[in-house]
Amino acid sequence: MKVSNVVKDNFREDKLPHIWCPGCGHGILMHAIARAVSNKGLDRDKVVVVSGIGCSSRAPGYMNFNTLHTTHGRALAFATGIKMSQPDLHVIVITGDGDAAAIGGNHLIHACRRNIDLTTIVFNNNIYGMTGGQYSPTTPTNDYGTTAPYGNIDKTFDLCDLAKAAGATYVARSTAYHARIIEKLIENGLDNKGFSFIEGISVCPTYYGRKNKKGNAVDMMKSLKEDTIDIRIAKKKPELAEGKMLIGEFHNSEEEEYTARYDKIIDLFEKE
Amino acid sequence: MSASQKLHINKDWCKGCGICVEFCPKDVLQLKDGKIDIKAEDKCIQCRQCEILCPDFAIFLGGDEE
Numbered sequence A: 001m002k003v004s005n006v007v008k009d010n011f012r013e014d015k016l017p018h019i020w021c022p023g024c025g026h027g028i029l030m031h032a033i034a035r036a037v038s039n040k041g042l043d044r045d046k047v048v049v050v051s052g053i054g055c056s057s058r059a060p061g062y063m064n065f066n067t068l069h070t071t072h073g074r075a076l077a078f079a080t081g082i083k084m085s086q087p088d089l090h091v092i093v094i095t096g097d098g099d100a101a102a103i104g105g106n107h108l109i110h111a112c113r114r115n116i117d118l119t120t121i122v123f124n125n126n127i128y129g130m131t132g133g134q135y136s137p138t139t140p141t142n143d144y145g146t147t148a149p150y151g152n153i154d155k156t157f158d159l160c161d162l163a164k165a166a167g168a169t170y171v172a173r174s175t176a177y178h179a180r181i182i183e184k185l186i187e188n189g190l191d192n193k194g195f196s197f198i199e200g201i202s203v204c205p206t207y208y209g210r211k212n213k214k215g216n217a218v219d220m221m222k223s224l225k226e227d228t229i230d231i232r233i234a235k236k237k238p239e240l241a242e243g244k245m246l247i248g249e250f251h252n253s254e255e256e257e258y259t260a261r262y263d264k265i266i267d268l269f270e271k272e
Numbered sequence B: 001m002s003a004s005q006k007l008h009i010n011k012d013w014c015k016g017c018g019i020c021v022e023f024c025p026k027d028v029l030q031l032k033d034g035k036i037d038i039k040a041e042d043k044c045i046q047c048r049q050c051e052i053l054c055p056d057f058a059i060f061l062g063g064d065e066e
Helices: A005-010 A026-040 A056-062 A075-085 A097-103 A105-114 A159-166 A179-191 A205-211 A217-226 A231-236 A258-270 B019-023 B049-053
Strands: A047-051 A066-069 A090-096 A118-124 A170-175 A196-201 A228-230 A245-252 B007-009 B029-032 B035-038 B059-061
Touching (some): A005 A026, A026 A090, A026 A118, A026 A179, A056 A118, A075 A090, A075 A118, A075 A258, A090 A097, A097 A118, A097 A159, A105 A118, A105 A159, A118 A179, A159 A196, A159 A245, A170 A179, A179 A196, A179 A245, A217 A228, A217 B019, A231 A245, B007 B035, B019 B029, B019 B049, B049 B059
Parallel strands (some): A047 A090, A090 A118, A170 A196, A228 A245
Antiparallel strands (some): A170 A245, B007 B059, B029 B035
């Protein structure tokens, strides 16, 4: 079968097509990651893709790099171990909103705090898709899930705010609709020597969409286009940003990276 | 623009979500029997919007023609 160069270079063709539902945004985000890696010209043997559990975490099974599918919420813990043992590797973590923010929330804040050089991409579909549509930390308040039949009473978690507050040095958000933008943001994340957190807003037409009458995949993609605004525009014209989700680069700073700091300790003893 | 590139479709991978049809700026594509189909290739401006928005990698702008 003839496939595109992006697919040929970055994917395990024999594992495709993937199991995600028709119109699932995860495939778009996974393709964007592959393009970003290709654009950066990274040595594929030096790239490791790590995931936890959930729909999002199926991705490494399809990606032709060194890959690791780990336990629920623990992708960042495994990734930290990989990076500490071989700091020259480019470690990419693919996780979901439930995986990263609920069961893996503590790993997330501490990976941010350490500023370890990992590039984390959260596929945020606002729901636990794989297990049947339970509400997640990013399900909007009052929206429905199979475990919130009368509406979700929890406050929605803003993961970018969390990552920034916890100390990540690169924080950005875009959506499956803005595929070119998220590709660029992932490239920036790969460039950043420190913890990069990129939230990719996905669409789940099967569970979140159906439970909340959001229409089909096309309707949900249109919403991503219409209900989001770039943070640069929002800053200039706040009146346009009302009720919309901000996308773009939220934070970018330089701080000493964790493995470099650790190496200094090792050096200290080698000199004695 | 360099040599013209052609659209390729892998029908086996298409799940018929219709995203490419909707977001093609030139209305080149359509769904036929629940799968993606090229309606008017001559109108294609090679923007790759379909390729980057297809969740299933079922459509792409291929390299030079064989």
